[in-house]
Amino acid sequence: MREAFITHHNVISSLGFSSEENFEHLRNEESGIQKFQRDNGDEYYSSQVDKELINNAFSKIGDRTLYTTLEKMMLLSIHSILKESNLKISQKTGLIIATTKGNVDVLSPKSSFYKNKNRAYLPELGKQIQQFFNFKNEAIVLSNACVSGVLAVAVAQRLVKDGMYDDVIIVGGDLVSEFILSGFTSFQAISDQPCQPFSKNRKGITLGEAVASAIVSSEKSKDAVQVIGTGSCNDANHISGPSRTGEGLFLSVQSALNEAGVKSEDIDYISAHGTATNYNDEMESMAFGRLNMLHAPINSLKGYYGHTLGASGLLETIMGIESLKNNTLIASKGFDELGVSQPINVIEKTETRELQVFLKTASGFGGCNTAVIFRKIAD
Amino acid sequence: MTKKLYIENYCSIKNNKVSLNGNLIFEEGSEDIKSFLKSVYQYLDPKYSKFFKMDALSKLAFLSAEILLKEEAKKNIAIILSNNASSLDTDRKYQDSINDKENYFPSPAVFVYTLPNIGIGEISIRHQLKSENGFFVFDNYNANFHYNYEKILIQNNKSEAVLAGWVNIDEDSYEAFLYLVSQNGTIEHTEKNLKQLYNN
Numbered sequence: 309m310r311e312a313f314i315t316h317h318n319v320i321s322s323l324g325f326s327s328e329e330n331f332e333h334l335r336n337e338e339s340g341i342q343k344f345q346r347d348n349g350d351e352y353y354s355s356q357v358d359k360e361l362i363n364n365a366f367s368k369i370g371d372r373t374l375y376t377t378l379e380k381m382m383l384l385s386i387h388s389i390l391k392e393s394n395l396k397i398s399q400k401t402g403l404i405i406a407t408t409k410g411n412v413d414v415l416s417p418k419s420s421f422y423k424n425k426n427r428a429y430l431p432e433l434g435k436q437i438q439q440f441f442n443f444k445n446e447a448i449v450l451s452n453a454c455v456s457g458v459l460a461v462a463v464a465q466r467l468v469k470d471g472m473y474d475d476v477i478i479v480g481g482d483l484v485s486e487f488i489l490s491g492f493t494s495f496q497a498i499s500d501q502p503c504q505p506f507s508k509n510r511k512g513i514t515l516g517e518a519v520a521s522a523i524v525s526s527e528k529s530k531d532a533v534q535v536i537g538t539g540s541c542n543d544a545n546h547i548s549g550p551s552r553t554g555e556g557l558f559l560s561v562q563s564a565l566n567e568a569g570v571k572s573e574d575i576d577y578i579s580a581h582g583t584a585t586n587y588n589d590e591m592e593s594m595a596f597g598r599l600n601m602l603h604a605p606i607n608s609l610k611g612y613y614g615h616t617l618g619a620s621g622l623l624e625t626i627m628g629i630e631s632l633k634n635n636t637l638i639a640s641k642g643f644d645e646l647g648v649s650q651p652i653n654v655i656e657k658t659e660t661r662e663l664q665v666f667l668k669t670a671s672g673f674g675g676c677n678t679a680v681i682f683r684k685i686a687d
Numbered sequence: 688m689t690k691k692l693y694i695e696n697y698c699s700i701k702n703n704k705v706s707l708n709g710n711l712i713f714e715e716g717s718e719d720i721k722s723f724l725k726s727v728y729q730y731l732d733p734k735y736s737k738f739f740k741m742d743a744l745s746k747l748a749f750l751s752a753e754i755l756l757k758e759e760a761k762k763n764i765a766i767i768l769s770n771n772a773s774s775l776d777t778d779r780k781y782q783d784s785i786n787d788k789e790n791y792f793p794s795p796a797v798f799v800y801t802l803p804n805i806g807i808g809e810i811s812i813r814h815q816l817k818s819e820n821g822f823f824v825f826d827n828y829n830a831n832f833h834y835n836y837e838k839i840l841i842q843n844n845k846s847e848a849v850l851a852g853w854v855n856i857d858e859d860s861y862e863a864f865l866y867l868v869s870q871n872g873t874i875e876h877t878e879k880n881l882k883q884l885y886n887n
Contacts, residue, residue, distance in 0.1 A: 348788065408802065409778075409801070412782075428775060428778070429772060434824075434825075434826075446829065449825070451773055451803050451823070451824055452804045452822050459821060463836070466836070467835065470835065470839045486785060487785070490793040491798035491801065493793070494793040540820065540821065541819060542766075542808065542820050547805050547808045559817055673802055673804075673808070674805045675808040675811055676807075
């Protein structure tokens, strides 16, 4: 039976251009969330990447005028892991792009790509990435709302274990655009303060932007973690609100546990979705209660990055891998007093502790949920 | 043990026609997508008023699933859909609602449909499928990926069957090709057969 490992990874966010740099900020409990201003003058909190830093970095690998901001971030991130791994792209190398909205910002008349009508299509984003690195296979674009990033890990693990590919490059990314900001504002889902996942005082989400990438391989390498279980089940309850009982999340985690052959008590750490909306955080506490996982230290990294949509599941997976590697549990930023009905074990203080197995979960619009379990391997 | 898999049923909605397993079951010359989808709804008569709140992409996915799952007893059915234009049809409408600061009316009811996987949620709710799901985007229907991923889900016991296929809406064009993969049926589940049924 073939296995699947995450061997290399990279994160580009407000907290740096490498996984290590990002994790260093988390370890110091430094958030990337700041105050910004919308076109209409309204202030909001968000975590965003300095576009000048992106352009400067991108100039070293390509012509910055030819690509959208999201493409440049994805190309930079993949470039970094390909260089680090020395991976040779072959027919057996797959490419998965996870994104909630892709280049949706080009629909705005303000975009310099506005006249290029093709650019808003996700297969076009796929082609830009595929052609830049000369991938042999068409990009698999995965657009499954807010679980896209972690679902990409699950899909890559399945394709690698099955043998369709030997290696899959996955990249997840989304930008903060007027499209997204106005939409979540219309839902009255945005907090007027940096978000506070699982807190009694939470007021909703903070939006963020990031790109994360990783190599999922059939061959392990130094510092690799094994992807041991996956599950992605629907609530079948509501298109824009989570199930009150956390049914889909519960089933997703159960499916991942079954495949991994581990029990609830074996989970050393949960990297939750924790968007800091009332309904989401409560739903997660219900699911973890039903799963007998209330013991497990849990955090949401949204207090550092905000909700980075299609990037979030992969970004948070990568920071979880850094937690395993460094045996460090990161404090759940913004948490003060427990504000969900089940007594989940929110990490209040960053601490070192021996870690072997962690669970990453995410949930999103359309009733989707995804759970993936990772295990540290011996060198 | 490896299970033998088949394409149990398949349907298509395109060019003002609805067909099931290669046989025409409904046809109507409508002026636009909206009125055609409404006439298909009336023909199927699912008595499901939520239908009228959906965007065109969700309606098209919903109706295709309705044809295939009407008498379906299996419950652990994964839903794996793909298309070319994602939710762009609704994205453009939503963008129009925020372009003009004098005429600014972003609506949460429209915004929620700016995600291609919402149609999967609608089908899941309708048929109470608490199962694996995923929405993918390709240039054209990608039989190679679909075949492999559908096979993987059933062979690894992630699901008992898979409702899968292509459902695309882009401005004035629409096309749906959906099928159910399971251990029942006569048409073997192969990449070649999927390609052939799609092209018919």
